[in-house]
Amino acid sequence: MARRTDVRKPAAAALGVDAATARRLLADMMLIRRFEEKAAESYALGKIGGFLHLSIGEEAVADGATSVLRPDDYAISTYREHGHCLAKGSDPRRAMAELYGRRDGLCKGKGGSMHLFDRSVNFLGGHAIVGAHLPLAAGVGFAIKYQGGDQVVVCYFGDGAVPEGEFHEAMNLSALWKLPVIWICENNRYAMGTSIERALAQHDIYKFGEVYGIPAEPMDGMDVLAVRTTVARAVERARRDKMPSLLEARTYRFRGHSMRDPAGAVYRTKEEVEREKLRDPIVLFHARVLETGALAEADVRAIEKDVNDRIDEAVAFADASPEPPLEWLLTDIFKED
Amino acid sequence: MKLNMVKALNLALRQEMERDRDVLVLGEDVGVDGGVFRVTEDLQRRFGSQRVIDSPLAEAAIIGASVGMALYGLKPVCEIQFSGFAFQCFHQIENHAARYRQRSQGRFHCAMVVRMPYGGGVRALEHHSESEEQFYAHIPGLKMVIPSGPRNARALLVSAIRDPDPVIFFEAKGLYHAAREEVPDDPEMMPLGRAQIVREGRDLTLISYGAMLRVAREAADTLAQEDGAEAEVIDLLTVAPLDRATLAASVQKTGRAVIIHEAPQSFGPGAEIAASIMERAFLSLEAPIKRVAAYDVPFVGFARERATVPDVPRVLAAARETLAF
Numbered sequence: 001m002a003r004r005t006d007v008r009k010p011a012a013a014a015l016g017v018d019a020a021t022a023r024r025l026l027a028d029m030m031l032i033r034r035f036e037e038k039a040a041e042s043y044a045l046g047k048i049g050g051f052l053h054l055s056i057g058e059e060a061v062a063d064g065a066t067s068v069l070r071p072d073d074y075a076i077s078t079y080r081e082h083g084h085c086l087a088k089g090s091d092p093r094r095a096m097a098e099l100y101g102r103r104d105g106l107c108k109g110k111g112g113s114m115h116l117f118d119r120s121v122n123f124l125g126g127h128a129i130v131g132a133h134l135p136l137a138a139g140v141g142f143a144i145k146y147q148g149g150d151q152v153v154v155c156y157f158g159d160g161a162v163p164e165g166e167f168h169e170a171m172n173l174s175a176l177w178k179l180p181v182i183w184i185c186e187n188n189r190y191a192m193g194t195s196i197e198r199a200l201a202q203h204d205i206y207k208f209g210e211v212y213g214i215p216a217e218p219m220d221g222m223d224v225l226a227v228r229t230t231v232a233r234a235v236e237r238a239r240r241d242k243m244p245s246l247l248e249a250r251t252y253r254f255r256g257h258s259m260r261d262p263a264g265a266v267y268r269t270k271e272e273v274e275r276e277k278l279r280d281p282i283v284l285f286h287a288r289v290l291e292t293g294a295l296a297e298a299d300v301r302a303i304e305k306d307v308n309d310r311i312d313e314a315v316a317f318a319d320a321s322p323e324p325p326l327e328w329l330l331t332d333i334f335k336e337d
Numbered sequence: 338m339k340l341n342m343v344k345a346l347n348l349a350l351r352q353e354m355e356r357d358r359d360v361l362v363l364g365e366d367v368g369v370d371g372g373v374f375r376v377t378e379d380l381q382r383r384f385g386s387q388r389v390i391d392s393p394l395a396e397a398a399i400i401g402a403s404v405g406m407a408l409y410g411l412k413p414v415c416e417i418q419f420s421g422f423a424f425q426c427f428h429q430i431e432n433h434a435a436r437y438r439q440r441s442q443g444r445f446h447c448a449m450v451v452r453m454p455y456g457g458g459v460r461a462l463e464h465h466s467e468s469e470e471q472f473y474a475h476i477p478g479l480k481m482v483i484p485s486g487p488r489n490a491r492a493l494l495v496s497a498i499r500d501p502d503p504v505i506f507f508e509a510k511g512l513y514h515a516a517r518e519e520v521p522d523d524p525e526m527m528p529l530g531r532a533q534i535v536r537e538g539r540d541l542t543l544i545s546y547g548a549m550l551r552v553a554r555e556a557a558d559t560l561a562q563e564d565g566a567e568a569e570v571i572d573l574l575t576v577a578p579l580d581r582a583t584l585a586a587s588v589q590k591t592g593r594a595v596i597i598h599e600a601p602q603s604f605g606p607g608a609e610i611a612a613s614i615m616e617r618a619f620l621s622l623e624a625p626i627k628r629v630a631a632y633d634v635p636f637v638g639f640a641r642e643r644a645t646v647p648d649v650p651r652v653l654a655a656a657r658e659t660l661a662f
Contacts, residue, residue: 334438
């Protein structure tokens with residue numbers, strides 16, 4: 001590959017990250033993608049019940065954002081949270097077992113796809129009620145500041161949360177109390193089936209930040225490096241100045257809202273979906289690491305194999321994990337003596 | 338020292354905040370203003386605005402932020418100005434505070450207290466006078482506590498703050514200034530989930546809590562004087578979890594029960610209490626269990642408040658009917 005030997009454009013300079021970081025970013029996005037593809041298969045086989053909300057197409061947001069966090073920073077999310085949880089460092093085997101409702105799941109099988117929690121990586125859960133977890137993020141931010149800590153909280157939500165009252169309550173609190181919270185709106189342009197044009201009077205979601213005096217910027221949610229650099233700035237503001245940020249990641253989900261509408265074909269055109277797929281964050285980043293010579297095709301193949309192996313292992317682990325014992329039905333309601 | 342309920346609650350908050358710097362107070366006008374009913378008076382001056390926080394008028398944000406604080410390990414004691422305003426944050430209580438322990442299988446929990454003035458007795462209007470304890474008592478994962486006087490209010494609030502799970506703490510507005518009681522200087526606690534027999538009797542059991550306890554006691558005194566009937570009076574103190582054993586033991590002794598509460602009758606706490614007694618003491622019952630509650634209408638204040646909230650004559654009528662059955 002001639003480009004790899006181009007000494008005028010060293011990989012690090014061209015990409016902005018070193019080869020090890022490039023490898024990790026690509027591997028994490030592939031891991032999320034593969035995890036969710038396999039989850040969809042398991043859902044079709046009846047092994048996963050309830051709904052299943054896939055973030056396929058949106059991996060760059062979780063991956064890019066988490067890549068500039070410290071392990072002791074917090075993340076809190078929506079029901080489309082598999083990627084955020086995995087990016088934060090959760091064991092894919094235990095995450096898959098949770099989707100299966102098995103006893104070795106992250107929440108012993110009682111949370112399910114929409115409610116992954118992992119204390120070991122400071123992942124504060126998926127939340128099914130749209131917009132309702134935003135005040136919680138503000139509370140965690142307050143507690144960090146109160147205890148004199150320097151961690152930050154990343155709070156993911158969708159464009160569907162913006163018309164909810166609690167979005168505005170939480171923006172106001174975070175600005176009023178100067179909280180180290182990074183609000184990341186994953187704007188995939190559809191609240192289930194309602195397009196942003198039909199739901200919001202102001203389509204540029206980041207502009208809501210200006211009203212509250214919160215530093216705000218849009219970012220290309222399909223470009224993992226753009227997400228990384230934008231979130232890094234927000235992390236700096238949060239950690240150093242205890243200032244929130246509102247970042248609008250412009251992204252797109254390739255699948256439907258849930259497995260109920262697997263293609264999401266009713267409310268958007270096939271042409272639109274196909275056009276958006278040309279912005280596939282993994283394909284784009286894959287091409288870029290090769291172009292800049294940060295990684296070789298053989299490296300990418302090795303990453304892919306490793307990811308596939310890990311997810312196969314996760315599925316086997318979930319399959320092998322027993323059902324939770326019936327007596328667990330009544331546990332963990334109150335603290336037991 | 339002799340304190341009314343407002344001062345007793347204030348004492349509990351102050352001493353708990355002195356004991357544990359993780360205890361915070363937040364709500365609307367709880368700081369500079371000291372709270373609509375003055376329960377948080379002087380706390381901000383003493384502990385600062387980082388620990389006694391004046392929140393915007395945003396109930397969902399108050400409870401939601403408190404859940405976040407609790408997840409991190411703080412112990413927020415939030416005030417919702419009137420229990421009638423809590424529907425603005427009900428979903429944060431129901432969807433989040435009550436469920437964190439179960440949903441995360443014990444890996445996260447919410448040690449937090451939500452204080453709310455409830456009930457009638459101050460000549461207020463709708464949204465400022467209702468009794469909504471049944472909504473919270475019905476939710477698995479919540480404890481629903483209602484004191485009946487200064488001393489037990491202070492002790493129960495201390496216990497609620499130290500409890501590892503979310504506690505909804507109702508304060509009867511009609512009791513805030515109703516009486517003063519001797520309250521010990523040193524913090525004392527009372528176990529949650531335990532009812533108290535406040536008057537012993539053999540002929541009838543009157544079951545109540547909060548502001549209705551006074552009504553039950555007065556009715557018991559009248560029954561003793563005028564009817565020669567000795568009523569046992571039980572103060573629930575905690576509506577949920579319900580102290581079923583104490584209720585059943587009393588009715589096994591008396592054979593008769595009247596339940597008094599301010600919440601509307603249908604599907605109210607009285608229904609659960611009656612069912613529990615039936616399950617545990619059916620063969621001891623000499624008469625149908627009666628309920629004296631608010632009528633099944635939205636709260637009618639303030640002109641008709643006294644007709645809405647149960648009073649002594651209504652309790653006496655029910656008790657006499659039960660005794661004569």
